[in-house]
Amino acid sequence: MNTSIEKLLEAAGLPDNFDAFLRRVMKTLRGSDASGPDAALALIIAPGENTPGFDLAENFTLEEHARLLEISRGKRKLPEELISAGIDGAGTGGCLLARPGAGRERAAVKRLLTAAAKAISGRLSYEDRERLLTRERDTADATTHLEEVFLSLPEITMEEASRTVLDEARRLTNSPFGFAGHIEPATGHLHIPTLTDNVWKDCRVKKKNFIFKEFNGLWGWVLKNKKPLLTNTAAADPRSGGVPAGHIKISSFLAVPALAGENVLGILALANSPAGYNKADLETARKLARVYSLILKNKLAESRKAAEEQKYRSLLDTLNDLVCNLGPDGRILYVRKRNEITEAFGGSDLRRMRGATNEHTGGL
Incomplete structure (x- = not known):
């Protein structure tokens, strides 16, 4: 008995990953004289907010295993022939269950399970802290990377910026599918230039489009309500509205609006993480969506400015008089289209005038 407990403590101190640690504990229990070689374990x-779930049963039938799952969820009472020990971790829990081998002392098995459950509970808390710290560090690195990309590449397009945000979000949440899109101010339509390539490959819906005029389903709810959404039962969610025939099946879904005050600028959406989504994933998506909203706000402002300048120049080109723009140093920044005065200055190439000073033009 003491040897088994020593092995459990040794397992708890080894730098195994969480799955390997749990399997090592089960191996120790299976090899213990206290439970017996014919014991069922x-x-x-x-699953916790930052830790994966685990389910391993030995020497139980499939029907018995199904009942064990109900017992672990509190939906069924523990049969008298079984011994259990509860496991408590940060934001999660579970149990160890055993049916002792023939002729084994139940009290000894109970002590062994209790020691194992205590070791697992401690490791769960450790794993939760470590995974949370790792996630926070990775998210901080990702947001810094996005900000640096945007600042160092001012010419980056809306599509390129959206793609970069989506790639980071998919990586951090282990999401095979997703999209990042922005609202076109003039129309109010959602433009999605970033649907993951495997979405288009796997999706069999006809007339696929990058522009959405109506906001429906789960992502539509996010845009209409200006709130995040997390569901690991997407098909059964009343906000879903179903999917078209041929569309990829959505099992889990996470989306966050990109907001500027009360204005919706866009959306970051993710789907089908194998382990489902949790609060840590939501917080990660929130932080990335905040960066995305800043990028969108700046890119939209640039687009408005460019449109206004083009409108201004188009208006000037309709005038007959000479019109030019002077910079603070007196240099000519813009000259309206060629006319008699510009011909007199130097011919048909207006670029020769741009950069000249007011002095050079004779005070025109």
Whole structure:
């Protein structure tokens, strides 16, 4: 008995990953004289906010295993022939279950399970802290990277910026599918230039489009309500509205609006993470969406400025008089289209006038 407990403590101190640690604990329990070689063992842990779930049963039938899952969720009472020990971790929990081998002392098995459950609980708390710190660090690095990309590449397009944000979001949340899109101010339509390539490859819906005039389903709810959405039962969610025939099946979904005050600028959406989504994933998406909203705000401002300048120049080109723009140093920044005065200055190439000073033009 003491040897088994020593092995459990040794397992808890080894730098294994979480899955390997749990399997090492089960191996120790299986090899213990206290439980016996013919004992049935099960270890069930529910997924936590930052830790994965775990489910391993040995010497139980499939029907018995199904009942064990219900027991671990509190939906069924523990049969008298089984012994259990509860596992508590940060934001999650589970249990160790055993049916002792023939002739084994139940009290000894109970002590062994209790020691193992205590070791697992401690490791769960450690894993939760480490994974949370790692996620926070990775998210901070990602947001810094996005900001640096935008600042160092002012010519980056809306599509390129959206793609970069989406790639970081998919990586951090382990999402095979997703999109990042922006609202076109003039029309109010959603433009999505970033649907992941495998979405288009796997999707069999006809008339696929990058522009959406109506906001429906889960992502539509996010845009209409200006709120994030997280669901790991997407098909059954009443906000879903179903999917068209041929569309990829959505099992889990996470989306966050990109806001500037009360104005919706765009959306960051992710789908089908194998482990589902949790609060840590939501917080990661929130932070990336905030950076995305800043990028969109700046790019939209640039677009408005360019449109206004073009409108201004088009207006000037309709005038007959000479019109030019002077900079603070007196240099000519813009000259309206060629006319008699510009011909007199130097011919048909207006570029020769741009950069000249007011002095050079005779005070025109």
